[in-house]
Amino acid sequence: MTVEERPAERLTNPRADRVRKVASLAGRSARQRTGLFLAEGPQAVREALIAWLARHEVAPEASGLGPDVEAHRDLPLPDAVYFAPGVMARHGDLAALIERIHAVLFDPSRELPRSDRLFLREASEEVIAAMCDAVSPQGIVAVCRIPSASPGPELSGCHLTAALCRLQDPGNVGTVIRTADAAGADAVLLSQGTVDVWSPKVVRAAAGSHFHLPLVPAAALADELSALRAAGTQILAAAGEGAVPLAGGDLPLHRPTLWMFGNEGAGLDAQERALADHAVAVPLYGRAESLNVATAAAVCLYASAMAQRQMPGADR
CATH class of the missing domain: 3.30.1330.30 (Ribosomal protein L30/S12)
Incomplete structure (x- = not known):
């Protein structure tokens, strides 16, 4: 039937x-x-x-x-x-x-x-x-x-994580979730002030990725990042004027990494940047003033994903 x-x-x-x-x-x-x-x-x-x-x-x-x-x-x-x-x-x-x-x-x-x-x-x-x-x-x-926020997933074993810091555009948030999923990320952290990830516009933009990886509210983002760093994860902040260039091969992108992505207009604030080990700039080769945050997230997450998979013995 x-x-x-x-x-x-x-x-x-x-x-x-x-x-x-x-x-x-x-x-x-x-x-x-x-x-x-x-x-x-x-x-x-x-x-x-x-x-x-x-x-x-x-x-x-x-x-x-x-x-x-x-x-x-x-x-x-x-x-x-x-x-x-x-x-x-x-x-x-x-x-x-x-x-x-x-x-x-x-x-x-x-x-x-x-x-x-x-x-x-x-x-x-x-x-x-x-x-x-x-x-x-x-x-x-x-x-x-909507899954319960507690108990959350164990993040200390994550290879690749994205943290969304006060992102407000539903299309951007959904696209970053979808990109993190495509890049093989283990979870997405959501700081206070980030748009509701369960809104219809975010869910449509994510195109099904809500059902693939945990979306973890991080009311105390500093505590979450501190615990991840103690477990061996490096914390990188995507920042247009960051001191460390993404290109050039100096960053150990093969390591377990959490990438921080900031508000569309204001970027990461001083307190958020202070949580990172490095502020990393995506190079701009043309005349554009900056990259959309979802585009920058795709570049950064895939840079880490590819570096992690190129390591000898990588099973990801």
Whole structure:
């Protein structure tokens, strides 16, 4: 039986209470009150479904995340998925994932706790549009649980970490999260004053990476960095006027590294810079006055990622 053939009532009223509650998650107060956030579009929902299967499927390695389910305990999981007619026909991979989820949910030999069950429901295009924050909804949305901030992941064993210091643009923050994920970073730290990483604009810009690596609030950033330094991590601050150039080969980028990235307009303040071992400048070879912070983050994170992987015996 396919997803569309399952006997479930389609949601058709865009003014229904359930629809309004989902739509309210575009606002920060609703996210804080409920501990839920929106993941919109096929790419983000795909990663949410894979994360659920990694936690609940009998053979979690089939999900693509590998058999170490505990390693993903700090990642969000979906609570409900709503999809418009025809989405599954256009995205066969999503249909296959949902069929696997149905196999787990309706397995008579298993009894999932209520908190672990996933609500799946077809909805009209009008309902999906009413639920979504995006101007052009793509026919599918997931309501996901924000992971608890405590206990956080063990950061002392991280090879590569990004710290976002008071970044305010949702597109930049989502892009840095996506870049950190692509570069193989182990986690992203979030200082006080950074935009809410669970907002729809950040989640859309990250394109599913919220489900791949922990996003760790760092209320006391100085303490976090001090602990990392004591564990052997070097702290580098990306700064346009930094004294140490990224190019030139003098930085030991093969070492475990945390990169700090500052506010779009003001950069890193004096207190934040004082936390770093070096202030590092990305070279500007043209006439541009500076680099966008997300672009600078891509250059810095990949410089470390490539250096770490070029070391003899590297297993990353």
